[in-house]
Structure formats: structure tokens, C-alpha cells
Amino acid sequence: xxxxxxxxxxxxxxxxIELLQEMEGALLRLEGSPGDQETINSLFRSAHTIKGSxxxxxxxxxxxxxxxxxxxxxxxxxxxxRIDKKIIEVLFECRDHIQVLVxxxxxxxxxxxxxxxxxxxxxxxxxxxIGGRGDAPDKTTEKETSGAEAGEGRLAATNAWxxxxxxxxxxxxxxxxxxxxxxxxAGLGETISITPLFERxxxxxxxxxxxxYLGLEVDFRSEFDKKTIEDVFExxxxxxxxxxLPPHSRVEAYMDMIRSLPxxxxxxxxxxxxxGALTQxxxxxxxxxxxxxxxxxxxxxxxxxxxMVNEGMIYPEVVDAALERQKLSQASRSKEAxxxxxxxxxxxxxxxLVGELVISGANMGQHARRLKxxxxxxxxxxxxxxxxxxxxxxxxxxxVPIGETFSRFNRVIRDIxxxxxxxxxxxxxxxxxxxxxxxxxxxxDPLMHLVRNAADHGIEMPEERASKxxxxxxxxxxxxxxxxxxxxxxxxxxxxxxxxxxxxxxACALGLLSPAQTPSDSELFRLIFEPGFxxxxxxxxxxxxxxxxxxxxxxxxxxxxxxxVESDGRSGTTVRIRLPLTLAIIDGFMVGVGGSSYVIPLDxxxxxxxxxxxxxxxxxxxxxMNLRGEMLPYIRLRDFFGTQGxxxxxxxxxxxxxxxxxxxxxxxxxxxxxQTVIKPLGRVYRDVKGIAGATITGNGKVALILDAPALMxxxxxxxxxxxxN
Amino acid sequence: MSVASITESTQYLTFKLDDEVFALDxxxxxxxxxxxxxxxxxxxxxxxRGVINLRGSVVPVVDMRLKFGMTKTxxxxxxxxxxxxxxxxxxxxxxxxxxxxxxxxxxxDPDQIEPGPRIGTRLNTDFIKGMGxxxxxxxxxxxxxxxxxxxxxxxxxAAKDEVA
Numbered sequence: 001x002x003x004x005x006x007x008x009x010x011x012x013x014x015x016x017i018e019l020l021q022e023m024e025g026a027l028l029r030l031e032g033s034p035g036d037q038e039t040i041n042s043l044f045r046s047a048h049t050i051k052g053s054x055x056x057x058x059x060x061x062x063x064x065x066x067x068x069x070x071x072x073x074x075x076x077x078x079x080x081x082r083i084d085k086k087i088i089e090v091l092f093e094c095r096d097h098i099q100v101l102v103x104x105x106x107x108x109x110x111x112x113x114x115x116x117x118x119x120x121x122x123x124x125x126x127x128x129x130i131g132g133r134g135d136a137p138d139k140t141t142e143k144e145t146s147g148a149e150a151g152e153g154r155l156a157a158t159n160a161w162x163x164x165x166x167x168x169x170x171x172x173x174x175x176x177x178x179x180x181x182x183x184x185x186a187g188l189g190e191t192i193s194i195t196p197l198f199e200r201x202x203x204x205x206x207x208x209x210x211x212x213y214l215g216l217e218v219d220f221r222s223e224f225d226k227k228t229i230e231d232v233f234e235x236x237x238x239x240x241x242x243x244x245l246p247p248h249s250r251v252e253a254y255m256d257m258i259r260s261l262p263x264x265x266x267x268x269x270x271x272x273x274x275x276g277a278l279t280q281x282x283x284x285x286x287x288x289x290x291x292x293x294x295x296x297x298x299x300x301x302x303x304x305x306x307x308m309v310n311e312g313m314i315y316p317e318v319v320d321a322a323l324e325r326q327k328l329s330q331a332s333r334s335k336e337a338x339x340x341x342x343x344x345x346x347x348x349x350x351x352x353l354v355g356e357l358v359i360s361g362a363n364m365g366q367h368a369r370r371l372k373x374x375x376x377x378x379x380x381x382x383x384x385x386x387x388x389x390x391x392x393x394x395x396x397x398x399x400v401p402i403g404e405t406f407s408r409f410n411r412v413i414r415d416i417x418x419x420x421x422x423x424x425x426x427x428x429x430x431x432x433x434x435x436x437x438x439x440x441x442x443x444x445d446p447l448m449h450l451v452r453n454a455a456d457h458g459i460e461m462p463e464e465r466a467s468k469x470x471x472x473x474x475x476x477x478x479x480x481x482x483x484x485x486x487x488x489x490x491x492x493x494x495x496x497x498x499x500x501x502x503x504x505x506x507a508c509a510l511g512l513l514s515p516a517q518t519p520s521d522s523e524l525f526r527l528i529f530e531p532g533f534x535x536x537x538x539x540x541x542x543x544x545x546x547x548x549x550x551x552x553x554x555x556x557x558x559x560x561x562x563x564x565v566e567s568d569g570r571s572g573t574t575v576r577i578r579l580p581l582t583l584a585i586i587d588g589f590m591v592g593v594g595g596s597s598y599v600i601p602l603d604x605x606x607x608x609x610x611x612x613x614x615x616x617x618x619x620x621x622x623x624x625m626n627l628r629g630e631m632l633p634y635i636r637l638r639d640f641f642g643t644q645g646x647x648x649x650x651x652x653x654x655x656x657x658x659x660x661x662x663x664x665x666x667x668x669x670x671x672x673x674x675q676t677v678i679k680p681l682g683r684v685y686r687d688v689k690g691i692a693g694a695t696i697t698g699n700g701k702v703a704l705i706l707d708a709p710a711l712m713x714x715x716x717x718x719x720x721x722x723x724x725n
Numbered sequence: 726m727s728v729a730s731i732t733e734s735t736q737y738l739t740f741k742l743d744d745e746v747f748a749l750d751x752x753x754x755x756x757x758x759x760x761x762x763x764x765x766x767x768x769x770x771x772x773x774r775g776v777i778n779l780r781g782s783v784v785p786v787v788d789m790r791l792k793f794g795m796t797k798t799x800x801x802x803x804x805x806x807x808x809x810x811x812x813x814x815x816x817x818x819x820x821x822x823x824x825x826x827x828x829x830x831x832x833x834d835p836d837q838i839e840p841g842p843r844i845g846t847r848l849n850t851d852f853i854k855g856m857g858x859x860x861x862x863x864x865x866x867x868x869x870x871x872x873x874x875x876x877x878x879x880x881x882x883a884a885k886d887e888v889a
Contacts, residue, residue, distance in 0.1 A: 356781035596764060641767030679783045681776070682818065685766055694764075694776060694783040702764040702776045702783055 012053050013106040016062075019046040020102070021408070023095050027088055028410050034083045037159060043091075044073040050098065059105045062098065068123045069094045072130055079159065081130065090125050092411075097122055159247045160192055161229060163218040164257060166200070168239030171212035176235060178214055185232050189222025215261075221247075344437070347397055354391045355585075355677035361387045362698050395585070398438075402489070403431025405440055406478045409451045413476055416455040423462055423473045424455050430480035435487045439579055442559055443489070446552040450491040450575050451476060453549070458495030458573055468570075470494065483578075486561075492574035498525055498567040506533060525565045529553040557658075557709065560586070560601065588676040588695070590703065591654060592669035594643035597703035599676050599695055600665065604656045604708050611651040611666050625664065627655065634664030635711055640690065656708050663712045674698075678705060734834040737857065739864055740807065740824040742790050747824075748831070748857060748866045753809050755819065757827050760804040771797070777821060779808065786821035792872065793852075798823045811873050820873060831864075833857045838866065 026043040030036065047070045054062035069091070075081040097118060104111060111119075163185075167178060182194065197215035201207065222229065226246055233242050243257045361384035368376040406428045417424040459465075459474035466472050479490040500521070507513040507527050527533060531550040556563045561579035580586065580603075588599035615625045624633045634653060637643070648668035655664050676695040681704075685691065692707035737748035738757075763775035763786055772791035776783045786806055790798045798804060803826035811818050841853030852872050857864035 352781055359781075643767065679781075681766070681783060682785060683813070683816070684773070684785045684818070684820070685769065685776075688766060688768055690768070691766060696778045696781065696783070700778055701762055702778050704764065704766060 009057055009059075009106065012057055012059070013102060015053065016050050016102045017099075019050050020095055020099050021404075022046050024092075024411050025407060027092055027095065028414065030083060031085075031088055031414075034088075037077075040073070040077050040083065044070070044077050047073055050102075054105075061111055062101045062105055065094075065101060065119055065123070066098055068126050069098070072126050075130055077159075087129050090122070090129060094122055094126065158219075159221065161189075161220045161222060161247060162243075162245040162249075162254070162257075163220060163229070164216070164241075164243040164245075164261065165218070165233065165236070166197075166215040166241040166261065167212045167236060169211045169213070170239060171214075171236060172210055174235075178212070178216070178236075181232055181236060182216075182218070185218070185220060185229070188224050188229065188232065189220055192219040192221060194218050342397075347394075351391075351394045351398070352677070352679075354387070354394045356696070357387045358384070358391055358677075359696055359698060359700070363700070366698070396434075398436050399434035400437050400440060401432050401434050402440060402480050402487075403428070405444060405447070406431050406480070408444075409447070409476075409478065412448065412451055413455055416452065420456065421461065422455070422459050424459050425473055425475050426451075427475055427477045428479075429477070433480040433482060433487060435579065439559055442555065443577070443579065446555045446563075446577070447478075447489070447491065449549070449552050450577075451478070454491055454493035454495065454573065454575075458493035458497075460496050464496075487579050489577040489579070490574055491577075492572060494572040497570060497572050498528070498565070500524060503527060522564075522566075525567060528565065529563065560603075586676050586678060586705075588674050588705065589654070590671035590674045590697075591637075591652075591665070591667040592671060593637045593641065593667050594645045594648075596643070597671065597697060597701070598637070598667070599674065599703050599705045600654060600656060600708060601705070602673060604658050606655040606657045606662065608670055609653050609655065609664075611653045616651065625653070627664075630662075632662060632664050634666055636666040637706075638666070638668070640711070656712070658709050658712055661712060665706070665708075665711065676705065734832055736830055736832050737864070737866060738807070738830050739828040740805070741826045741828060742793065742824060743795050746828065746862060746864045747789075748833075748864045749807065749809060749869055750854075750866070751830060753811065753869055755808040755810055758806040758808060758821070760800050760806060760823070774798075774823060777806065779819070779821075782819065784808065784819050784821050786823060787873070788823045789872075790823070790825075798825065801825070803827075809869055811870050813870075813873065818873075831857075831859060833859070833864075833866075841865070 023043055023046045026039050026046070029039045030043070033039070047066055051063055051066040051070055054060075054066065072081070072087070072091075076083050076087070081087070097115075100115065101111075104115070165181075168174075171178065182191070185191065195217040197217065198213060200215065201213040207213075220229075226244060229244055230242075233240070236242070241261070243260075245253055245257065361380070365377070365380040365384055368380040410426055413424050413426040416422070454476045455474075459476065460468070460470075462472040465474065475494050477490070477492045479492070481488055503524055504513065504519075507524070508515050510530070510533065512527055512530060512533075513519065529549045529552070533549065553563055556577055556579070559579055561577060564576045564578070565573065566576065567573040587602040589602045589605045590597055590599050592598070609627065618625075619636065623635070624631050626632070632653075632655065636651075638647070651666050651668060652670050653664040653666050654670070655662060674697070678693045679695055681688070681691065681694050690707050690711045691704050692710075693705045694702050695705055697703050736751040738751050738754050739746050739748045741747070758777075758779070761777050763777055765775040766773065766785075772788045774786045774788045776785050778784075788798050790796060805824050805827045806821040807824055807827065808819060808821050811820055837859065838855040838857050841850050841856055852868055854866045854868040857866050
């Protein structure tokens with residue numbers, strides 16, 4: 001039977017992209033704190049999952065390469081290789097390569113020769129990372145930087161627990177079986193080695209078959225805390241000698257344990273080395289150290305004290321650190337369980353339906369009031385309040401925090417810094433600010449442009465910064481916050497700022513300004529969003545080609561947002577993007593033209609004025625009017641839409657502002673503000689100019705939403721409008 | 726001679742435009758609504774009569790009479806909107822079509838259906854899937870995907886540009 005894997009493949013791609021995202025985050029964290037075991041683990045897990053699922057789906061290219069990466073990560077995780085800048089760099093590049101491979105797999109494209117040779121090169125570099133340092137002695141000098149385990153003395157490199165048990169002789173008589181403990185233990189983690197000890201076993205004649213002479217040395221890897229592991233031996237504790245050493249215990253702790261046990265010192269030492277709890281090097285060094293110290297009674301006393309410490313578990317830092325780590329991984333696990341993936345379409349249709357519910361609820365309320373039935377009115381109002389709450393909740397489901405998008409730029413900044421030799425830091429704030437998922441998807445590209453611009457143009461070279469008296473490290477800041485029903489995203493840098501003179505010169509050269517004009521800062525700076533406008537003296541691979549800012553502006557305006565720039569010559573540039581919270585609902589202003597209703601997005605409406613008789617008479621000759629001394633081009637919607645029927649006796653002009661320009665729309669009636677759920681008109685009407693969508697009004701009719709920017713293009717060239725009909 | 730593409734007996738919804746009886750494959754019909762208020766989308770050709778609110782979705786409605794060269798559909802008590810599901814470039818699309826009156830659902834065997842005539846109808850013959858025979862009556866079975874194909878809609882856009 002052929003199984004359809006295309007869906008599974010799609011899931012694989014989505015999942016891989018998330019995992020690669022996680023890998024990137026982990027790598028960035030590792031750069032900051034190279035020894036962090038938890039981060040290394042998460043890196044390993046991500047790579048491992050990608051390898052696993054690509055294997056299941058038979059995506060060989062991904063599996064093969066990820067396997068090579070995993071090999072290195074495995075060594076790093078086992079502390080056989082110390083992670084350093086070079087390895088991190090290789091891993092970054094490998095991560096990118098996996099992404100390329102996944103993309104290829106999702107599009108079904110084959111691997112090009114270039115990709116293959118790139119892969120070969122990376123595999124070679126991975127190999128050299130593994131081979132070149134495999135047996136380097138520095139693994140024993142591994143030192144945890146976390147601080148939590150900063151006990152005196154050397155820490156063992158192992159990340160496994162070591163458990164040493166000498167069972168109570170009465171174990172069998174109490175009806176217990178040592179094997180069951182081991183079985184239970186196996187459920188808590190991964191058993192690395194078990195070494196049974198029979199040293200206590202007497203010669204056959206003296207042996208009591210009911211007596212338990214068994215001892216065990218177990219090396220064991222687990223995420224659980226000491227308490228849990230200890231509880232495994234709860235029933236055997238009485239009369240048994242049990243030592244449990246957490247991962248990365250001090251080497252002395254192992255020594256002390258060995259000494260406190262009846263068996264031969266060297267035998268136990270060997271077992272520890274074999275099980276991986278200690279390395280030969282660690283053991284030798286510890287032995288030397290002990291020999292160097294004063295022998296005799298004093299030493300014995302110290303030892304005893306240590307043993308007590310050991311048995312009494314007085315390593316609170318170690319325990320705490322382990323607990324903390326466990327809590328973290330538990331938290332992330334439970335978080336995973338609490339979220340679920342939903343097809344965006346299902347959510348959209350839910351929101352759609354709820355929108356309808358709001359409208360029909362309002363409708364019912366109207367009827368109830370007309371019937372003057374108190375009870376009915378009451379019920380209707382309660383219901384519509386509930387429905388509105390449901391709507392808000394449904395809308396909130398679409399909202400996601402912007403932090404994830406922001407943190408992607410860590411990598412961008414890092415790479416730009418590395419390529420250009422600048423020292424740049426990305427500071428993120430307001431990452432918890434939520435906005436609509438579709439908006440987030442569409443804001444990514446514009447943000448990328450802006451962040452690159454800031455890092456590439458804005459931030460100066462370290463020397464230049466130093467000469468200006470600034471800190472050599474430049475800062476790019478990403479910030480997001482809610483402001484009156486919209487969300488504001490700021491991209492700022494503390495670089496050289498925009499140069500007034502250069503922009504002015506360029507604007508004159510492009511014919512946007514005449515040299516005689518003296519525009520204000522904000523007017524001037526706004527020009528950088530014009531097509532073809534770049535003042536960078538040098539075109540780099542990142543920016544400076546003069547495309548970008550106008551694309552940024554266009555993209556943001558397509559989201560019904562606005563962009564603004566602020567700068568002074570010293571303290572850098574701030575680009576501020578203002579976006580609506582959601583794309584699905586807007587505040588609208590409803591107008592009527594010849595019996596049809598139209599909605600204009602409210603945030604574009606500036607004012608409404610009467611379309612006077614005199615202006616109406618003049619309308620045959622010109623398509624602009626005098627609005628308090630200002631020239632206002634206008635469109636008569638009735639003409640533009642070719643509306644049939646009797647002309648209205650009175651007409652009004654709605655003045656709208658969009659992209660810094662004003663224009664008037666002549667309409668018959670003004671109905672006022674409405675909350676509008678935007679409905680797409682569908683592909684049949686895809687190319688209709690001047691209409692952005694539709695909405696359903698309280699009485700169940702369809703009203704059309706005007707595409708003000710498109711209409712205003714028409715108003716600018718007034719001739720097009722007057723040629724109608 | 727029967728139509729090659731029709732091999733099984735199928736149910737058809739019959740309706741009237743003017744005095745002629747037409748039919749649509751029932752599997753493409755979602756529901757039949759009473760005529761409701763239409764909102765005309767400006768700068769679109771006349772046969773695109775506008776959009777209606779179908780339980781929260783905005784659905785375009787076409788006037789088949791205009792499309793087939795008859796006069797514009799006038800609203801009477803019998804006027805209906807047939808909501809059909811058509812496939813356009815591999816995408817499903819919901820569309821409403823105006824009919825003077827909806828008749829009944831009938832079942833036709835393949836041998837009751839003949840290919841459409843090359844001449845003798847006012848319709849573009851591309852739109853006809855076949856001619857059903859029932860008693861002494863002819864029923865024009867429409868190829869709904871063809872009527873609203875992308876070329877036809879492109880023609881709609883061209884017409885719109887003329888208006889502009």
C-alpha cells in the first residue's frame with residue numbers, strides 16, 4: 001500500500017524550520033556562554049530530531065548531512081570536545097546548510113553541484129573538529145562556568161550520575177530483588193554501565209544462600225533530580241550503603257566514596273573509569289593530590305567529614321542547580337503540551353463566523369428594541385456582549401508575540417558584524433507584544449531591510465565611533481509596544497544618523513526638491529522612502545542599492561500601516577513603524593453613493609465638508625477644490641463608479657489622508673463610524689480597481705470597502721476621473 | 726449518439742431562463758436561495774450583477790440571461806439564485822447564478838443526452854455539455870465550469886477596463 005507522505009513532508013518542513021530556528025538560538029547562546037550543558041543538549045536534540053524525521057521520510061540528503069553534524073554535537077555533549085568559536089562558526093554554517101537542504105527537499109529540487117561541494121567542505125571541517133581534538137587532554141580541565149557548582153576542587157567531566165550500592169544482607173529475607181531496583185532505575189534514564197561486585201561473598205562453606213552479598217556500581221544518565229533517584233532505593237535503604245553522586249560532582253567526592261567502601265581502592269577506581277564516571281587523568285590527579293597532603297589522622301578526620309557531607313547530601317548548590325535545570329526542561333515540556341497547531345484557515349473561518357454572530361446579534365437587538373419587550377432586549381444585550389467577548393478571544397488566538405521574529409535578527413546582526421568588522425549588539429525589548437500572525441509574517445521582510453540598514457549604514461566602524469567619543473560597540477535596538485489600538489515597532493541604532501546635506505543633495509539631483517527649498521527635517525527624511533533613493537557612498541552586498549526603503553514603505557502601507565523616520569547627526573536613527581493590530585477588523589466610516597454603501601478606513605478620514613453648490617457647478621471644469629486655501633483634488637465616486645440613478649440633492653466631501661497626501665471623495669450620504677469585518681471579494685473581483693474588500697452591514701447587506709490609496713492615485717491625475725462617462 | 730463524458734445516469738437541477746429549460750449537474754449545486762438584495766460592484770460588466778451575503782460569505786452573482794444574450798433578469802416571485810460550486814484553475818469557487826425559476830430535480834440516463842447542436846441556439850456552444858431529452862422537451866445541460874472559466878472572467882475584466 002502506498003502511503004501518502006506529502007502531508008508528513010509538509011509537517012517535517014515546518015518542524016525543521018522551527019528546530020533550525022531553535023538551533024540558531026542555541027548557537028547564539030553558546031557564543032555567550034560556551035560551556036552551558038543545557039544549551040548543548042538542546043542543540044543536540046534539535047539536530048537529532050531533524051535527522052530522525054528526515055530518516056523516517058527517506059529524505060536522505062538531510063539525514064546524511066545532519067548525521068555528520070550530530071556526530072560532532074554528540075562529542076561536544078559528552079565533553080570530549082570543548083566548544084569554541086571555531087566550532088560554533090562551523091555549526092552556524094552547517095545549520096544554514098541544513099536549511100538549504102530542507103528547502104530543496106520541500107520543493108523537490110535536486111542538489112546542485114555547488115551544494116554538494118559545499119556539503120563536502122562542511123563535512124570535512126566537521127571531521128577536523130572531531131579528529132583534531134578528540135583526545136586532547138583539556139577535556140579533564142573542563143570547568144563549569146555556571147557558578148552553581150563552584151565547589152572547591154576539580155569537577156568530574158561526566159554528565160552521568162554515579163550510584164554505588166552495597167545491599168543490606170537481609171535484602172532477600174525482606175522479600176526484595178536487586179534486579180527490580182535496576183529495572184525501575186532504567187525507567188528514569190539511560191543506564192550506561194552496571195558493574196556487580198562480589199567481594200563480600202565468602203567461600204562456599206560459609207556462604208548463606210539467603211544472605212545478599214551483592215554490591216553494584218552504576219553509571220546512569222538521567223534528567224531527574226537526586227531525590228527521585230534516591231527514592232528508587234527507598235525500600236533497600238535500611239542497612240544498605242548507598243552513594244549517589246550527581247553529574248559533575250567534585251572528583252574528591254568520588255575519592256571519598258571509594259575510601260568509605262570496603263572494596264579495594266584500585267578496583268573501584270577502575271570501575272569508575274570503565275563506567276565513564278571518572279577519567280584516568282582525573283583519578284591520577286586526585287590520587288597525587290591526596291598523597292601530597294599530610295597523611296595520617298588529620299587527613300582521616302577531614303575525610304570523614306567529607307564523607308558525612310557526602311552522605312548527608314550537603315551539596316545544596318549542586319542539588320539546586322540540578323533541580324533548576326529540571327524545572328526548566330519540565331516547563332518547556334509542559335509548554336509544548338499546552339499549545340497545538342491549528343490550520344490557519346480553520347481559525348479564519350471561526351473568526352469569520354464569530355464576526356457574523358456579532359452582526360446577527362446586533363440585528364436581533366434592534367428587533368428586540370423595536371418590539372419594546374424588556375426581557376427580550378435584556379437577553380439580546382447579554383448575548384451580544386458574550387458574543388463580542390468570544391470575538392475578542394477568537395481574534396486573540398491569531399495574536400502571537402513578536403519576540404520570535406525579533407530574535408531572528410540576532411543572527412543577522414552577528415553576521416553583519418563579522419563581515420564588516422563592526423562590533424554590534426542587538427537589544428530587544430517588547431518582545432512579548434502581540435500582533436496578528438499575518439501581520440507578523442508580512443512585517444518580516446521590511447524589518448530585515450531596516451535592521452540591515454541600521455547595522456550596515458548606521459553603525460560606524462569601531463575606530464570612527466571611538467573618535468566621536470562613542471562606545472566602540474554599536475547598538476541596534478528593536479522595540480515594540482502597543483499604542484492606542486495600533487502597534488509600534490521601532491528599529492533604532494546609535495550610529496551616524498541621517499545626513500541632512502547628503503539627502504538634500506540627492507533629492508535635488510533626483511528632482512524631488514529644488515535647491516531653493518528648505519524642507520523640515522521630517523519632510524526631508526521622509527524622502528529616503530522614495531524609489532531609487534540611496535545616499536550610501538558605497539554599495540555593499542547588504543544595502544545601498546536604493547531599493548529597499550521604498551519597498552519597506554510599500555509593504556507597510558499594504559498592511560495599512562505607516563512608517564516614519566527620526567534622526568539627528570549624533571545619536572543615530574529611529575525608524576518607527578505603526579501597524580494596525582489586526583487585518584481582519586477595521587474601524588470604518590460608512591458613506592452612501594446612489595443607494596450603495598461604501599466603507600472608508602476610519603484612520604484615513606480627516607474630515608467631512610459639504611460639497612457646495614458653487615463647487616458642484618465648477619465640477620465640470622476642474623476636479624479640485626479650495627479647502628481653506630489649500631488645493632484639494634477630489635474624485636466624485638458617483639462618476640468614478642459609473643453609478644446610475646438620480647443624483648443626490650446634497651453631496652459631501654470626505655477628506656482622506658494617505659501617504660502624506662490629501663484627497664477628497666465626493667459622496668451622497670455620510671452614515672458614520674462602523675466596526676467592519678473585512679471579507680475578501682474573491683478572485684472574480686481581483687482586478688477591480690478602487691475596492692479593497694467587502695463587509696456585511698448590520699442589516700445583512702454587503703457594503704464595499706474603498707481602497708483609498710488606489711483611488712487617490714486616480715485623484716492625483718484628475719483627468720482620468722473626469723474622462724469617465 | 727450520446728455524449729462521451731456522460732456515462733452514468735446523473736441527477737440534474739432544471740431551471741428556466743425565459744421559456745427555455747436548462748439544467749445543471751446536481752453535484753455542482755449547493756443550494757437555491759430566494760432573490761435577495763444585490764450589491765453591485767462598480768466597474769464590472771453588466772452580467773456580473775453584484776455580490777450577496779451568504780451567511781457571512783460574500784458571493785458573486787452572475788446574470789445568466791445577460792450572459793446568454795437575453796434581456797436582464799427582472800425580479801419576480803419566482804426569481805432564484807442558484808449557488809453553484811465551480812472549479813476555476815484548480816480552485817473551488819462559490820458563485821451564484823440568477824434563474825427566472827427553478828423547476829425540479831430530474832434523472833437522465835446517458836442515452837437520453839445528445840451532444841449540443843452547433844447551430845440553432847443563442848448560446849455559445851462551448852457552454853453546452855449536452856442536450857437532454859425528456860418527453861418531448863429539450864433540456865440544455867450547461868457546462869458550468871466553462872461558462873465561468875478564467876477566459877470568460879478575463880473577458881469580464883477587459884469589459885471593465887472599457888468602462889474605465
